[in-house]
Amino acid sequence: xxxxxxxxxxxxxxxxxxxxxxxxxxxxxxxxxxxxxxxxxxxxxxxxxxxxxxxxxxxxxxxxxxxxxxxxxxxxxxxxxxxxxxxxxxxxxxxxxxxxxxxxxxxxxxxxxxxxxxxxxxxxxxxxxxxxxxxxxxxxxx
Amino acid sequence: xxxxxxxxxxxxxxxxxxxxxxxxxxxxxxxxxxxxxxxxxxxxxxxxxxxxxxxxxxxxxxxxxxxxxxxxxxxxxxxxxxxxxxxxxxxxxxxxxxxxxxxxxxxxxxxxxxxxxxxxxxxxxxxxxxxxxxxxxxxxxxxxxxxx
Numbered sequence: 001x002x003x004x005x006x007x008x009x010x011x012x013x014x015x016x017x018x019x020x021x022x023x024x025x026x027x028x029x030x031x032x033x034x035x036x037x038x039x040x041x042x043x044x045x046x047x048x049x050x051x052x053x054x055x056x057x058x059x060x061x062x063x064x065x066x067x068x069x070x071x072x073x074x075x076x077x078x079x080x081x082x083x084x085x086x087x088x089x090x091x092x093x094x095x096x097x098x099x100x101x102x103x104x105x106x107x108x109x110x111x112x113x114x115x116x117x118x119x120x121x122x123x124x125x126x127x128x129x130x131x132x133x134x135x136x137x138x139x140x141x142x
Numbered sequence: 143x144x145x146x147x148x149x150x151x152x153x154x155x156x157x158x159x160x161x162x163x164x165x166x167x168x169x170x171x172x173x174x175x176x177x178x179x180x181x182x183x184x185x186x187x188x189x190x191x192x193x194x195x196x197x198x199x200x201x202x203x204x205x206x207x208x209x210x211x212x213x214x215x216x217x218x219x220x221x222x223x224x225x226x227x228x229x230x231x232x233x234x235x236x237x238x239x240x241x242x243x244x245x246x247x248x249x250x251x252x253x254x255x256x257x258x259x260x261x262x263x264x265x266x267x268x269x270x271x272x273x274x275x276x277x278x279x280x281x282x283x284x285x286x287x288x289x290x
Contacts, residue, residue, distance in 0.1 A: 054279070055280075058279075058282060059280075059282065061284070062282060062283075062284040065284040065285070066284070069285075113256075113259060116255070116259055117252075117255060117256055117259070121248040121249070121251075122248065124248045124250075124255065125244050125245065125247050125287075126285075127247075128243075128244055128247040128258070128259050128262050128287070129244060129262075129285040129288050130285075131259060131263065132240070132244075132259070132262050132263040132265075132266040132267075132286040133282065133283070133285060135263045135266060135267055136266050136267055136269075136281075136282045136283075136286065137282060139267055139270045139271065139281075139282075140270060140274075140280075140281050140282050
């Protein structure tokens with residue numbers, strides 16, 4: 001009888017030992033990591049150049065809020081080993097700080113705009129706001 | 143995001159068009175209370191909103207949906223009698239228009255979504271510049287166009 005095969009004992013690694021495929025990382029993980037890295041850069045820059053703190057801290061707070069919203073939308077905790085962004089340890093001149101942050105922000109804006117273009121409808125508005133916010137950060141650093 | 147309130151792409155763009163009409167009208171009020179560089183910026187902003195309006199009119203005319211007409215006038219949220227009031231209205235009108243473009247993102251894709259994002263970003267940038275002109279800090283908001 002053909003049924004005999006089905007009744008054969010489950011061998012070794014068939015049912016329970018099969019390697020669990022880890023879920024594919026969410027497409028927004030890079031953007032969430034970038035938001036945290038940007039937040040860290042602004043906090044480090046505000047510490048290094050206290051005269052700029054009034055301008056930099058609200059932007060750091062915005063990146064933190066972006067990271068939190070992205071995490072909520074992703075719906076799972078951050079993958080382990082997400083590096084806390086390495087802030088530069090040196091204390092460069094305020095002009096250099098602003099130039100570097102503008103460049104990072106400009107890159108971030110491009111990444112968020114790309115994510116918005118590729119996103120399903122229910123994520124498009126959040127990603128659009130993040131891209132627009134990053135554009136305004138570049139403006140605020142001028 | 144409210145899934146029960148899900149306008150068609152044409153409706154989302156018609157809403158953006160209505161917001162652009164209102165912005166163009168508002169800048170007429172705003173401009174008269176400004177001078178110098180701020181007045182020039184108001185004129186440039188009005189021209190940018192006219193460009194968005196014209197592009198939307200073309201886009202909607204190509205579709206089968208209704209193209210809303212402009213109104214003769216709009217009610218101001220408060221009397222605008224001086225520079226401070228004009229700058230406050232400018233910030234609000236840009237955030238409001240940003241909100242309509244933001245809403246259009248979910249109902250568009252491809253080139254249309256990129257256009258909506260560009261419009262949202264432009265509004266957010268102008269709102270930031272108006273806050274700076276008005277001396278409002280911080281000059282940015284965390285989520286441009288998102289309803290408060």
